[in-house]
Amino acid sequence: MVKKLLAAGMLGLGLLGLGGLAQQRTVEIEFWTYYLSPNFDNYIKGVIADFEKANPSVKVKWVDKQDTLERDLTAAIALGKAPDVVNLWQDSTFAAAQNGLLTPLTELTTQAALESAYYPNVLSIFTVDGKPYGFPWYGWVDQGVMMYNPELLAKAGVDPNAIKTTDDLLAASEKIKKATGAYGWLPPVKDPNGASFLGRFFLEGLSIYDAQGKANFNSAAHVALLQKYVDLMKADVIPQELLRKEAFQLTNELYSQGKVAIMIGGPQSLNRVKESNPELYKKTKVVAAPLGAAKVQTGGAMDLVIPKASTKKREAALFASFMTNRANQVKFANVVPIVSTARGSESDPNLRPKDPNDPIEVAKGMVSGSGRFINPGFKPPKNTDDIFKNFNDNIEAAFLGRKSAKQALDDAVAFWNANAK
Amino acid sequence: MYVKRRALTSTLIAYAFLAPALVLMGLFTFYPVIYGAYLGFTDYTIADLAAKEPPRWVGFANFAQVLGDPLFQTGVWNSLKYLLVVPVLQVASLAVAVLVNQKLPLMGLFRTSYYVPVVTSIALAAVMWDWIFQKDGFLNWSLRLLHLINWEGRFSWLLNEHTALWAIMLVTFWRGLGYYMVLYLAGLQSIPAELEEAAVLDGANAWQRFWRITVPLMKPTILLCSLLSTIAAIRVLEEILVFTGGSGGPLNSTYTALLYVYNKSWGNMLDANFGIAGAAGLLIALVGFALSYLNFYLTREERGGRS
Numbered sequence: 001m002v003k004k005l006l007a008a009g010m011l012g013l014g015l016l017g018l019g020g021l022a023q024q025r026t027v028e029i030e031f032w033t034y035y036l037s038p039n040f041d042n043y044i045k046g047v048i049a050d051f052e053k054a055n056p057s058v059k060v061k062w063v064d065k066q067d068t069l070e071r072d073l074t075a076a077i078a079l080g081k082a083p084d085v086v087n088l089w090q091d092s093t094f095a096a097a098q099n100g101l102l103t104p105l106t107e108l109t110t111q112a113a114l115e116s117a118y119y120p121n122v123l124s125i126f127t128v129d130g131k132p133y134g135f136p137w138y139g140w141v142d143q144g145v146m147m148y149n150p151e152l153l154a155k156a157g158v159d160p161n162a163i164k165t166t167d168d169l170l171a172a173s174e175k176i177k178k179a180t181g182a183y184g185w186l187p188p189v190k191d192p193n194g195a196s197f198l199g200r201f202f203l204e205g206l207s208i209y210d211a212q213g214k215a216n217f218n219s220a221a222h223v224a225l226l227q228k229y230v231d232l233m234k235a236d237v238i239p240q241e242l243l244r245k246e247a248f249q250l251t252n253e254l255y256s257q258g259k260v261a262i263m264i265g266g267p268q269s270l271n272r273v274k275e276s277n278p279e280l281y282k283k284t285k286v287v288a289a290p291l292g293a294a295k296v297q298t299g300g301a302m303d304l305v306i307p308k309a310s311t312k313k314r315e316a317a318l319f320a321s322f323m324t325n326r327a328n329q330v331k332f333a334n335v336v337p338i339v340s341t342a343r344g345s346e347s348d349p350n351l352r353p354k355d356p357n358d359p360i361e362v363a364k365g366m367v368s369g370s371g372r373f374i375n376p377g378f379k380p381p382k383n384t385d386d387i388f389k390n391f392n393d394n395i396e397a398a399f400l401g402r403k404s405a406k407q408a409l410d411d412a413v414a415f416w417n418a419n420a421k
Numbered sequence: 422m423y424v425k426r427r428a429l430t431s432t433l434i435a436y437a438f439l440a441p442a443l444v445l446m447g448l449f450t451f452y453p454v455i456y457g458a459y460l461g462f463t464d465y466t467i468a469d470l471a472a473k474e475p476p477r478w479v480g481f482a483n484f485a486q487v488l489g490d491p492l493f494q495t496g497v498w499n500s501l502k503y504l505l506v507v508p509v510l511q512v513a514s515l516a517v518a519v520l521v522n523q524k525l526p527l528m529g530l531f532r533t534s535y536y537v538p539v540v541t542s543i544a545l546a547a548v549m550w551d552w553i554f555q556k557d558g559f560l561n562w563s564l565r566l567l568h569l570i571n572w573e574g575r576f577s578w579l580l581n582e583h584t585a586l587w588a589i590m591l592v593t594f595w596r597g598l599g600y601y602m603v604l605y606l607a608g609l610q611s612i613p614a615e616l617e618e619a620a621v622l623d624g625a626n627a628w629q630r631f632w633r634i635t636v637p638l639m640k641p642t643i644l645l646c647s648l649l650s651t652i653a654a655i656r657v658l659e660e661i662l663v664f665t666g667g668s669g670g671p672l673n674s675t676y677t678a679l680l681y682v683y684n685k686s687w688g689n690m691l692d693a694n695f696g697i698a699g700a701a702g703l704l705i706a707l708v709g710f711a712l713s714y715l716n717f718y719l720t721r722e723e724r725g726g727r728s
Binding site for chain 2: 071074077241245
């Protein structure tokens with residue numbers, strides 16, 4: 001009996017083995033995205049189908065990861081089952097590349113090919129120690145456009161077209177708060193991720209590093225800028241809740257309730273307003289966003305990376321470059337207002353607004369092709385987590401009045417320079 | 422001989438029944454715990470994992486580094502402060518259990534209401550408490566109605582370094598009350614009614630009955646609940662993550678010991694340092710052991726004295 005069972009088992013295994021041989025010509029790669037399912041199932045599945053049609057020897061297994069992406073990636077690599085194409089973003093690509101988890105793309109394609117396919121400014125976001133690690137995918141701009149509640153602005157006597165700089169915006173916020181009780185604009189000063197206040201310095205043309213790469217954001221001008229925001233928070237022109245919540249999230253929440261008058265950012269900010277307050281959405285107007293003294297836009301992008309542990313790197317690179325090519329990014333921009341990072345998108349005829357009366361469409365027309373302006377601002381330091389934590393703690397201490405602005409920045413610079421490995 | 426064999430058989434059967442649970446626990450609890458403890462004595466980061474380098478033994482170096490890190494010290498101090506929620510929670514749960522153990526109408530409704538927070542997801546609870554603690558939130562509004570605060574000087578409870586930890590402890594209290602109440606209720610219902618009746622006949626008043634009958638008979642339950650609640654308090658993390666986004670702010674006033682471990686590993690996975698996280702985790706486990714022992718010791722001694 002036992003023998004018979006064993007024999008049957010062997011036969012089964014043998015057949016499986018043969019089956020494997022017959023199918024060996026098709027390679028299956030695993031593709032991980034971040035928070036894209038179920039909202040964009042149709043789009044992603046469509047692109048995968050197009051790819052498989054053009055490359056019949058490659059099958060793509062799509063897995064959408066959410067909060068646990070980084071952990072699952074590490075676990076999969078440790079178990080020897082690494083996915084082949086993974087959706088990361090600036091900070092995670094930086095950390096993963098520095099720790100040797102990723103394949104430099106120049107092993108699979110040339111720098112010239114990458115530069116001709118993507119905006120170089122975006123490619124540089126994913127370049128770590130001189131090597132590119134990510135195929136640039138969908139992006140966003142932090143300034144993008146200015147979306148506002150015209151009733152609140154009218155009540156405060158603020159002319160939206162006169163808001164050209166961040167200083168104008170802050171002055172308008174003060175007026176709006178005084179006249180209506182609603183906040184004007186909520187600047188990111190201490191978002192839970194990253195080190196937002198460095199972005200404020202950068203936008204105003206203030207340095208983060210000196211020529212030797214040492215942090216130097218504690219000059220009198222830096223101190224004055226931080227002090228300005230501290231004073232605004234003390235006067236409740238900007239809410240204290242910004243120390244605890246992401247500005248983007250808080251803005252979305254309060255704008256829909258009519259408690260914030262102005263949103264600065266990409267058109268995706270309007271999606272939630274459209275859902276939670278359709279009336280206000282219809283009234284919302286869109287104009288060009290004001291910029292800081294440096295006259296630059298900041299922003300970021302997602303990318304597709306290939307783990308070093310992937311065993312099908314060639315197919316992975318083929319798929320990643322297909323997913324991120326201009327045609328597919330422009331298609332994506334028409335599904336959801338993202339910024340395409342593929343070179344030449346600014347003149348792509350498919351990125352024009354379809355309905356001039358719909359706020360999202362108008363905003364989309366203004367920003368979808370603005371990938372060439374995406375500027376990450378500055379490179380994160382090594383030992384990012386500890387340094388950003390310390391920076392944020394110091395900024396928080398200044399806002400809560402436990403340290404002077406100068407003391408806070410001096411302490412942050414000292415810690416930064418002592419700990420950036 | 423026969424008896425011996427029968428004993429052996431029943432032992433084997435017992436092990437056979439235990440085996441599935443033991444195997445699962447071994448795989449998913451004991452092995453990770455032991456391996457995590459081992460990592461505490463090694464230098465092992467995400468870069469080593471990527472390069473397939475094995476952990477390198479470094480003895481107590483990680484422990485020295487962790488103990489010398491001001492952030493970890495702050496974390497331990499805050500976790501110890503968090504323990505203050507334990508006695509308050511236990512006394513309140515026992516009191517509520519005694520109250521809902523009365524045979525009065527609508528008791529089922531009360532029991533259910535106290536239990537609702539236990540089954541409420543933390544994400545949902547966070548939204549509600551967030552609104553309660555805000556500067557213009559429900560708590561400040563209620564305090565104003567009661568003329569307990571100066572409205573102009575009001576602040577957000579989660580953004581003041583003197584109140585944030587207490588505010589989060591209140592949420593833990595709210596979430597734990599129903600859970601421990603149910604455990605106490607089960608204990609209360611196992612007390613024979615005759616004892617109470619006899620005490621009533623002897624002329625004991627309600628307080629005497631509670632203190633002389635209920636409390637001594639409930640001692641095992643009290644020990645269990647205090648133990649569970651102490652361990653939960655020293656390991657608090659979920660509440661901190663949802664209320665502070667993992668920053669432990671304001672000014673690290675809610676930065677707990679386990680948040681340190683989390684931020685050195687899971688929280689920043691692509692930059693993880695498993696050696697440091699392992700060492701910090703082991704130190705917290707030691708504190709947990711010490712507190713558990715203290716719990717046993719205190720309850721045992723009293724019981725011994727009484728008998």
